Amino acid sequence: MAKTKLENLKLGIFVVVGTVLLVIAAYLIGNKQNMFGKTIPISAIFKNANGIQLGNNVRFSGINVGTVKRIEMINDTVIRIHMIIEEKMQRHIRKDAVASIGSDGLVGSMLINIVPGEGTATHIGPGDELKSLSKVATQDMLNTLSLTNINAALLTEDLLKVSQSLTQGKGTFGRLLNDTLMAQELHQTITNLKHASSQASSMIAEMTALVKQVDMEKSAAGVLLKDSISGEKMLSIIAHLENSSFEIQKMSENLHSVIGEFKEGKGTLNYLATDTTLVRQLETTMENVTQGVQNFNEVTEALKHNFLTRRYFRKLEREQKKEDKKAVD
Amino acid sequence: MILVNKDPLTFLYLYGYRIGNEYFVTMWSRLKKFFIETGDLSFFAARYFKEALKPPFEFRELLRQCYQMGNRSLFLVGITGFIIGLVLTLQSRPTLIQFGAVSWMPNMVGISIVREVGPVITALICAGRIASGIGAELGSMRVTEQIDAMEVSGTNPFKYLVVTRILATTLMLPILVVFGDLLALYGSALVENIKGGVSFQLYFNTVFNALNFSDLVPATIKSFFFGFIIGLVGCYKGYYCKKGTAGVGVAANTAVVMASLLLFLVDFIAVFIADIFYEL
Numbered sequence: 001m002a003k004t005k006l007e008n009l010k011l012g013i014f015v016v017v018g019t020v021l022l023v024i025a026a027y028l029i030g031n032k033q034n035m036f037g038k039t040i041p042i043s044a045i046f047k048n049a050n051g052i053q054l055g056n057n058v059r060f061s062g063i064n065v066g067t068v069k070r071i072e073m074i075n076d077t078v079i080r081i082h083m084i085i086e087e088k089m090q091r092h093i094r095k096d097a098v099a100s101i102g103s104d105g106l107v108g109s110m111l112i113n114i115v116p117g118e119g120t121a122t123h124i125g126p127g128d129e130l131k132s133l134s135k136v137a138t139q140d141m142l143n144t145l146s147l148t149n150i151n152a153a154l155l156t157e158d159l160l161k162v163s164q165s166l167t168q169g170k171g172t173f174g175r176l177l178n179d180t181l182m183a184q185e186l187h188q189t190i191t192n193l194k195h196a197s198s199q200a201s202s203m204i205a206e207m208t209a210l211v212k213q214v215d216m217e218k219s220a221a222g223v224l225l226k227d228s229i230s231g232e233k234m235l236s237i238i239a240h241l242e243n244s245s246f247e248i249q250k251m252s253e254n255l256h257s258v259i260g261e262f263k264e265g266k267g268t269l270n271y272l273a274t275d276t277t278l279v280r281q282l283e284t285t286m287e288n289v290t291q292g293v294q295n296f297n298e299v300t301e302a303l304k305h306n307f308l309t310r311r312y313f314r315k316l317e318r319e320q321k322k323e324d325k326k327a328v329d
Numbered sequence: 330m331i332l333v334n335k336d337p338l339t340f341l342y343l344y345g346y347r348i349g350n351e352y353f354v355t356m357w358s359r360l361k362k363f364f365i366e367t368g369d370l371s372f373f374a375a376r377y378f379k380e381a382l383k384p385p386f387e388f389r390e391l392l393r394q395c396y397q398m399g400n401r402s403l404f405l406v407g408i409t410g411f412i413i414g415l416v417l418t419l420q421s422r423p424t425l426i427q428f429g430a431v432s433w434m435p436n437m438v439g440i441s442i443v444r445e446v447g448p449v450i451t452a453l454i455c456a457g458r459i460a461s462g463i464g465a466e467l468g469s470m471r472v473t474e475q476i477d478a479m480e481v482s483g484t485n486p487f488k489y490l491v492v493t494r495i496l497a498t499t500l501m502l503p504i505l506v507v508f509g510d511l512l513a514l515y516g517s518a519l520v521e522n523i524k525g526g527v528s529f530q531l532y533f534n535t536v537f538n539a540l541n542f543s544d545l546v547p548a549t550i551k552s553f554f555f556g557f558i559i560g561l562v563g564c565y566k567g568y569y570c571k572k573g574t575a576g577v578g579v580a581a582n583t584a585v586v587m588a589s590l591l592l593f594l595v596d597f598i599a600v601f602i603a604d605i606f607y608e609l
Contacts, residue, residue, distance in 0.1 A: 004393070011396040014403065018504030021511060022549065028537040029545060055541065 038087040044099040096121040394497035410509035414516030439536035447510035452555035456588040460563035464584030467567025468577040495560035502556030547603035562588040
């Protein structure tokens with residue numbers, strides 16, 4: 001009886017441990033597929049599913065946060081991929097995050113990568129749709145690679161030509177590499193440059209010495225360079241000059257406008273200057289006035305000889321003579 | 330001789346006919362024997378279900394058998410599983426290193442052990458140990474007429490001896506498979522730890538990342554069927570053992586052979602069905 005009890009105890013331990021191990025394995029597998037934790041559903045629309053399968057991982061910033069739950073074909077270019085992600089990750093993923101399909105390593109299974117956006121949008125909620133980025137498909141990549149290869153071949157060909165020219169001493173660089181005479185000349189030039197720079201250096205030293213020799217207190221240059229009152233005056237002069245130049249400018253603008261108006265035919269002056277009829281009228285008037293004056297002179301002469309007014313004119317002559325006499329005295 | 334003397338061609342024809350006829354007769358008799366055995370086994374299985382569902386239930390004997398078949402096989406299954414895991418990893422390493430894919434070792438070993446190697450190796454070990462044991466035990470009981478004595482005394486020998494044993498193997502094998510899998514993975518992890526410097530945590534984490542329910546569930550269901558086959562064949566061979574001491578040996582031997590063959594057949598069918606449901 002005791003033996004049977006011991007056997008039963010051992011059997012019990014065996015069965016319980018075995019079952020617990022099986023349950024743990026199931027839990028670990030299920031947990032990986034987010035079957036037990038709290039999750040929220042989200043989705044994203046892609047043009048190409050790139051071989052993604054149910055149960056593939058969803059990664060956010062490189063961390064597994066969920067799995068693909070359902071793949072729905074809406075039409076020939078729109079595929080909606082439904083995912084479930086851990087509820088605790090909801091507060092990290094924002095609505096402007098971008099989903100893309102990638103693969104886990106070079107030969108790994110496909111997965112969905114969610115990349116954080118700018119971080120200004122609100123957090124995602126259940127049923128939200130993320131923006132998606134359709135990556136370049138393998139075929140497109142191969143096509144691009146093929147084009148790159150062609151370009152690389154062309155480039156290599158050109159490079160070969162360039163290197164051949166260089167070796168043969170063609171062109172400037174070729175001559176630089178191969179022409180020994182040119183190298184000597186270049187060497188000479190550099191030597192000259194060195195000499196010139198040393199000359200410049202000594203010149204600068206002399207200039208410095210000269211500047212040091214300037215009498216800052218008495219000489220004109222010193223006054224100009226050092227005297228602060230003169231500087232202020234100069235500043236004031238410059239300010240006045242500036243004002244004057246402003247005034248001149250205004251004046252010239254006014255003049256310009258006047259001349260403009262004058263040119264455009266506005267005002268009396270322009271009328272006077274440009275109207276030829278008026279000039280003719282003025283000439284006629286002047287002729288008439290001259291004639292009128294002659295006539296008036298004739299009338300005056302006539303009046304002098306007239307018996308009525310003759311006395312008045314004689315009186316005037318006499319007064320004139322008296323004044324002339326006084327002036328002579 | 331008379332025929333030879335008459336005509337060599339006629340002799341060849343008639344002799345060939347005779348040989349051919351004998352061949353077909355032998356084939357037919359073997360085929361007939363196979364069909365009869367299959368039919369007998371089916372009836373035996375049907376009787377098992379009939380008796381298993383009908384009270385009274387022999388719980389005490391069931392527990393004893395579970396202990397005998399479960400606990401007593403644990404060491405053998407454990408050591409086999411451990412060595413299988415160890416060897417599988419050691420043998421795969423050079424090839425995976427050549428491909429630069431040695432980091433995929435936990436995925437490969439984990440999936441192969443949980444899906445196939447673990448259940449099949451455990452079942453074969455149990456077929457060798459349990460089916461032969463049951464065949465020999467029941468065979469000797471049949472030979473020494475203990476089964477007949479039980480029938481006379483009013484005890485149902487089928488319920489007491491067969492149902493308890495088949496049920497025990499059916500229930501114990503999946504648990505043995507779990508232990509076998511765990512120790513095989515441990516053996517594999519040990520090699521990776523020593524040779525590749527991979528920590529146990531990383532190894533098991535990678536294994537469980539690689540595993541899916543499509544790996545675990547069909548393997549567990551398959552293990553129940555394996556256990557059922559082992560118990561059924563062992564009991565069938567022992568229960569219908571031929572008279573004589575030689576019959577016991579034959580029963581034990583044929584039980585192992587037949588159980589092993591049927592295991593592979595069931596495995597084949599199980600993979601097909603799992604493929605339909607899970608798209609492996």
